[in-house]
Structure formats: structure tokens, C-alpha cells
Amino acid sequence: MTTRKVASKTSVKPPAKAPAKKTAPTPKATTRIALIGFGTVGSSVAKLLAELKLPGLELTHIFNRDVARKRALPTAKFVPKSVVWTDDVNVLLASDADVIVELVGGLTPAESWIKKALAAGKSVVTANKQLIAYRGPGLMKLAAANGVYLLHGAAVAGGVPVIPGILQGLGGDQVTRLSGIVNGTCNYILSRMETGADYLTVLADAQQLGYAEADPSADVDGYDARAKLCILARIAMHAELNPDDVPTQSISVIDAVDFAYAKELNCTIRQISSAQADGTTVHARVAPMLVPLSSPIAWSHGTQNMVVSSGRFGGDVVFSGHGAGGEPTAVAVVSDLLAVSQKCATVQLPIRKRTVTGDFLAPHYLRFIVDDKPGIVSAISGALSKVGANIDSILQRPGYPKHRLAFVVTTEPCLTSTIEQAVSSIAKMDCMLERPLCLQMLERND
Ligand SMILES: NC(=O)C1=CN([C@@H]2O[C@H](COP(=O)(O)OP(=O)(O)OC[C@H]3O[C@@H](n4cnc5c(N)ncnc54)[C@H](OP(=O)(O)O)[C@@H]3O)[C@@H](O)[C@H]2O)C=CC1
Ligand SMILES: N[C@@H](CC=O)C(=O)O
Numbered sequence: 001m002t003t004r005k006v007a008s009k010t011s012v013k014p015p016a017k018a019p020a021k022k023t024a025p026t027p028k029a030t031t032r033i034a035l036i037g038f039g040t041v042g043s044s045v046a047k048l049l050a051e052l053k054l055p056g057l058e059l060t061h062i063f064n065r066d067v068a069r070k071r072a073l074p075t076a077k078f079v080p081k082s083v084v085w086t087d088d089v090n091v092l093l094a095s096d097a098d099v100i101v102e103l104v105g106g107l108t109p110a111e112s113w114i115k116k117a118l119a120a121g122k123s124v125v126t127a128n129k130q131l132i133a134y135r136g137p138g139l140m141k142l143a144a145a146n147g148v149y150l151l152h153g154a155a156v157a158g159g160v161p162v163i164p165g166i167l168q169g170l171g172g173d174q175v176t177r178l179s180g181i182v183n184g185t186c187n188y189i190l191s192r193m194e195t196g197a198d199y200l201t202v203l204a205d206a207q208q209l210g211y212a213e214a215d216p217s218a219d220v221d222g223y224d225a226r227a228k229l230c231i232l233a234r235i236a237m238h239a240e241l242n243p244d245d246v247p248t249q250s251i252s253v254i255d256a257v258d259f260a261y262a263k264e265l266n267c268t269i270r271q272i273s274s275a276q277a278d279g280t281t282v283h284a285r286v287a288p289m290l291v292p293l294s295s296p297i298a299w300s301h302g303t304q305n306m307v308v309s310s311g312r313f314g315g316d317v318v319f320s321g322h323g324a325g326g327e328p329t330a331v332a333v334v335s336d337l338l339a340v341s342q343k344c345a346t347v348q349l350p351i352r353k354r355t356v357t358g359d360f361l362a363p364h365y366l367r368f369i370v371d372d373k374p375g376i377v378s379a380i381s382g383a384l385s386k387v388g389a390n391i392d393s394i395l396q397r398p399g400y401p402k403h404r405l406a407f408v409v410t411t412e413p414c415l416t417s418t419i420e421q422a423v424s425s426i427a428k429m430d431c432m433l434e435r436p437l438c439l440q441m442l443e444r445n446d
Contacts, residue, residue, distance in 0.1 A: 031341035034061035034097035034122075036089065036113060037104035040210035041127055041154070041333065043075035044326030045101060048334050050078040056341045057334075059083055061092045089113055093120060099149075099340050101333060102126040105214060111135055118142045118150065125336040127154035127329055130218075133227035133243045136234065137351065151336035156228040157182055157305040159328025160321040161335070164346070166236045166309060171347040173311030175236040179274040179446065182228040184303030184324025185212045185219035186251050186271035190288070191301040194259050194268050199252065211303055211324040222248030222271065222286040229273040229284060236309055237277050239354040241284060247358035249287035253437055257400075258367055261408045262290050264395055265365070265441075268298045272442065274360065282354045285416070290365050290441040296320075297442070303328075360440060363392060364411045364419045367437040368426075372405040376431050380409060387422045389414040404433060416440065 033049070035042050042064070049059050060083060064070045067087040084091065089109075092100060093116050100117040104110050105128050114124050114131070119142065126132065131139075132152045143150035153163045166175070181187050185206045192202045203220065206212045211219075218224045226246045233239045251271050262269050267290040276283040291298045296318070300306045305323025310316050322328035338344075370376055381391055389411045396407040411419065419438055427435045 029056060029341075030058050031056055031099055031337065032058055032060045032095075032097045033099050033101060033337060034063070034092040034095060035059065036063050036092065036100060036102045036110075038062050038064040038067075038070045038073075038075075039103065040326040041329045042101075042103040043073070043078070044330035045103065045333050047075065047078040048327070048330045050080070052334070054334070054338060057337055060097055061086065061095055063087065063089050063092050093117060093122075097122060099123045099125060099337060101337070102128055102131075103333070104128075105130065107131055107134060111139075114139060114150075115142060118146050118148060121146055121148060123149040123151075123340045125149075125151045125154075125333055125340065127152070127333060129155040129224065129227040129231060133230040136231065137240065149340045151339060152231070153336045154329045154332035156231050157307060157319065157321070158184060158303070158323040158325065159331045160305050160307070160319050160323060161332065162232070162305075162307050162319040163235060164335070164339075165317075165319055166232070167346045170236060170309060170311060170314070170317065171349060173314040175277075175309050175311050177274075177276045177310040178229070178232050178236055178307060179272065179310075180297060180307040181270055181300050181305050182232075182273050182307060182323060183219055183222075183225040183271055184305060184322065185216065186225070186288075187300055187304060187323070188302050189220070190251060190254065190269055190271060193254065193256065196256070199254070210326050220252050221250040225271060225273045225286045229275055229286060232307065233275045233282060233284065233354075234351055237275065237282065237354075238349050238351045239275075239277065239282050240351050241275075241282055241354055241356050245356035246284045246286060248285075249439075251288045254288050255437075257406045258365075258437065258439075260397060261365070261367065261395055261406075264397070265290065265393075265410065266293050267291055267441065268293060269439070270297060270300065272297070272440075276360070277354075278357075280352075280354060281357055283358070283360055284356050285358050285360060285440070288439055290439055292442065295442065295446070359416045361413050361415055363413050363441040363443065364389075364416075365437075365439040365441050366409045366411070366419075366423065366426075367439075368407055368409070368432065369434045370405050370407070370431045371433055372402040373431055376429075379429060380426055383422045383426045384409070384411065386425075387414075387418045389419055389422055410441065
């Protein structure tokens with residue numbers, strides 16, 4: 001017997017076609033699973049299904065372009081002989097599979113595959129954060145209209161159950177703030193740079209280890225984390241944000257000198273994603289930031305993600321674990337498959353469109369690379385005082401050559417837009433060899 005037409009877990013409507021049941025279903029029926037994409041995550045899903053032999057889950061189809069190449073990989077050894085391999089997606093869409101697992105990524109053609117699968121009455125499990133961030137609500141409606149599930153637990157923080165945790169466990173609070181690390185590649189890069197590694201070397205390692213997106217600029221320039229932040233804002237704050245409105249800053253601007261100065265300030269550097277509810281506006285930003293060494297966020301190394309959700313009634317809740325990599329991500333996918341197979345519904349709350357501002361009131365770190373001459377500090381301090389920003393400290397480590405001197409100014413809390421105005425005018429000074437680097441500094445209680 002196969003399971004078809006199950007209830008929608010994250011959709012906005014109750015299941016249209018699922019029979020009413022008073023007792024939890026026993027997982028004796030078989031849910032037939034078709035995989036779209038046999039890359040890092042897809043091959044790990046096949047491995048977990050083979051090794052865990054979970055009741056009720058059967059892998060039946062795999063689609064990938066140039067599928068013969070994939071079939072010849074060592075990772076294909078976990079795939080049962082009975083599985084149909086194809087390079088025609090329509091074979092899966094027309095098959096008797098109950099669930100399509102989309103593990104290719106990107107908006108196109110993934111969106112059309114998922115729409116066709118949902119319209120054909122198949123549930124969908126995906127790890128595709130861009131698609132869920134940009135098109136999630138429409139796809140959820142389509143899933144509900146067809147009485148099927150669309151689950152995306154792997155789309156944020158890989159193997160960390162932050163999505164089911166928030167949906168199942170925090171619907172009874174009013175989440176006002178989300179903050180933390182949601183990109184494993186950036187955390188891997190920055191935590192290795194902290195110990196002296198070179199940016200390009202560790203980026204190449206992250207790609208080789210399967211942590212990075214197909215185009216790693218999605219990771220380092222913040223677009224991956226921005227999509228995840230918008231998904232989290234939707235499920236935790238019930239706020240629909242346009243991902244394009246969330247400002248991002250690349251981690252590629254961080255240099256070894258910044259880790260040296262951060263250390264002097266008892267800090268390190270991490271890519272931080274933050275969202276803070278403020279009436280009908282949400283303050284949201286993804287950027288490398290200075291993090292106090294005393295903060296648990298600073299203790300996240302490698303692919304570790306950490307999300308702190310702050311609720312009006314329940315206070316802070318922390319989710320932490322491996323946010324990237326085939327096997328941790330496959331855990332989230334397989335968990336969603338079990339939820340589909342066992343018809344586990346979840347809470348649904350109304351979502352409202354919200355406007356985004358990138359402004360946060362925070363202290364800032366400004367790093368200058370100058371051709372040294374008298375009067376530079378006074379000119380910088382003049383530009384800062386003109387916008388009302390107050391200097392907190394000035395740091396100059398010995399040993400930098402005068403013709404390429406790196407020094408740092410930190411400010412007392414001021415708005416991001418205010419400090420950016422000052423940086424734009426300072427950048428025009430003749431002595432500046434590079435555009436000054438401006439990073440937000442997290443405070444001890446952030
Ligand atoms: N890797 C990770 O740690 C995590 C990834 N994710 C998400 O999971 C999804 C998959 O990621 P990942 O496994 O790392 O990516 P990979 O690039 O390793 O795998 C993608 C697979 O899809 C295939 N593919 C790409 N485009 C097409 C196409 N047009 N038609 C048919 N096949 C195609 C690729 O084939 P080919 O070999 O020919 O390129 C590859 O086998 C993405 O949405 C990603 O964002 C989510 C959490 C963590
Ligand atoms: N490239 C992503 C993969 C998981 O979502 C990351 O590094 O976090």
C-alpha cells in the first residue's frame with residue numbers, strides 16, 4: 001500500500017483530502033521517494049535511507065542530469081538495485097512516487113518541478129532556501145490546495161532542527177528577535193581564518209568538503225544566509241520579508257589584520273544574521289560582525305550554526321549544531337520524509353508582509369589602511385563628529401609600514417546608516433588606500 005495525498009505540514013490550510021484520524025498512524029504503509037539531484041545532499045539522503053532502513057520509507061527513483069556519471073560514483077553504492085535512475089525529470093513526475101525530494105537548488109528549474117509535483121498530488125521535501133525564501137507562500141498554498149505536504153526543514157541550518165523546533169515549540173510565544181550564524185561555509189572560513197588560515201585556501205576547502213553552494217558567492221556575499229533569515233522571520237515572527245530588501249555585506253573584505261584587531265578588543269569575527277521586530281518593520285541584516293569572545297556565538301567553529309530566538313514570554317532559546325555538509329543536511333531531509341510518511345501535521349499561523357530596514361543601533365569597528373601622515377586621526381574624528389558618532393577607542397598595533405598603516409577606531413552605539421554616511425566621506429580622503437571597513441560590533445548581551 002502506498003501513502004498518497006497526505007496533510008500539509010507547513011501549509012496555511014488544513015489537509016484537504018487526508019482522512020480524519022483520532023489516533024497516530026502507524027508507519028506500516030510504504031512512502032515511495034523520488035530524489036531530484038544526486039549531489040552532496042542527495043547522495044547522503046540515499047546513504048541514510050540505506051543505513052537507517054527506517055520503516056515505511058523506500059527510495060524508488062533518482063533523477064540527475066548526465067545520470068550515468070552519477071551512477072558510476074562510489075556514493076551510488078548505497079542505492080538499492082531496484083531504484084530507477086533517469087535523466088528525464090518527467091519520469092519521476094509521472095511515476096507512482098509519493099514524495100519528490102528536490103536537492104538541486106536555485107529558483108529555476110526547481111520551482112517548476114516542485115509545482116508539477118504538488119499539482120500531481122505528490123508531497124515535496126526540499127532543502128532549497130532560495131526557492132522557499134522567495135516563493136514559499138505560493139508553494140505552500142499549492143501544497144494545501146492539493147492536500148499534500150511541502151516540508152523544508154533542511155533549508156535553514158542543515159542538520160539543526162531550527163525550523164521544526166520553532167514551528168512546533170515556539171508558536172506559543174511572540175518571537176521578537178532572531179540572531180546568529182546560519183551559514184556553515186562562512187563560519188568554517190572565518191573560524192579557520194581566526195587561527196591564521198588564508199581566505200582563498202579555506203574557501204576552496206569548504207567547496208571540496210561540500211559545504212558551499214554551487215556558486216560560493218551565495219555563501220560569502222551573504223545571499224544564502226539572507227534567504228535563511230527570511231525563512232526564519234516567516235516561521236518565527238510570522239513576518240514576510242522581501243529577501244532583496246535585507247542588506248548584506250560580504251565576508252571577503254575581512255583580512256588577517258581584522259582578526260588581530262578583533263583579538264585586541266576581546267572579540268572574534270563571524271557572519272551574523274539578525275532580525276528584530278519593530279511594529280510593522282523588521283530590522284534585518286547579514287554581515288560579518290565583531291563578536292565578544294565571551295559570547296557562545298564566538299565559540300561556533302567549522303560548520304556549526306547557532307540561532308538564538310528571543311521570545312516575549314519564553315525568553316531566549318538557542319539552536320546549535322552542524323549547519324552544512326551532506327550527512328547533517330540529509331538528517332533534516334530524512335526527518336521530513338518521516339513526517340510526511342507518518343502524516344505529522346504542525347501549527348499554522350497567519351503571516352503578514354513587513355517592511356525591512358537595515359538599521360541597527362550598535363557600536364561599530366572601523367578599520368583604515370592609510371598612507372600615514374599627520375592629521376589623519378583628527379580628520380576621521382571630524383567626519384564622525386559631523387554625523388554625531390562618538391569615538392570609543394583608537395587602536396594602532398605596532399609593526400605596520402607607514403606607507404600602508406592599518407589602524408582601527410571603534411565607536412559608541414550609533415545607527416548603521418549614520419556610520420555609513422561618515423565612512424563614505426572618510427573614504428574620499430587622499431590618505432585612504434582602501435575603502436574603510438565598517439563592521440557592527442555585537443555587545444555582550446546580544
Ligand atoms: N551542501 C550543503 O551543506 C547543504 C545544501 N543545501 C541545499 O541542498 C540543495 C542541494 O545542495 P548540494 O547537494 O550541496 O548541491 P550539489 O551541487 O552537490 O548537488 C546538486 C545536484 O543537482 C544536479 N543538478 C544541478 N542542476 C541540475 C539540473 N538543471 N538538472 C538536473 N540535475 C541538476 C547536480 O548535478 P551535477 O553534478 O551535474 O552538477 C548535482 O548532482 C541546494 O538547494 C542547497 O542549497 C542545504 C543545506 C546544506
Ligand atoms: N552553503 C550552505 C549549505 C547549507 O545550507 C552553508 O554553508 O550553510
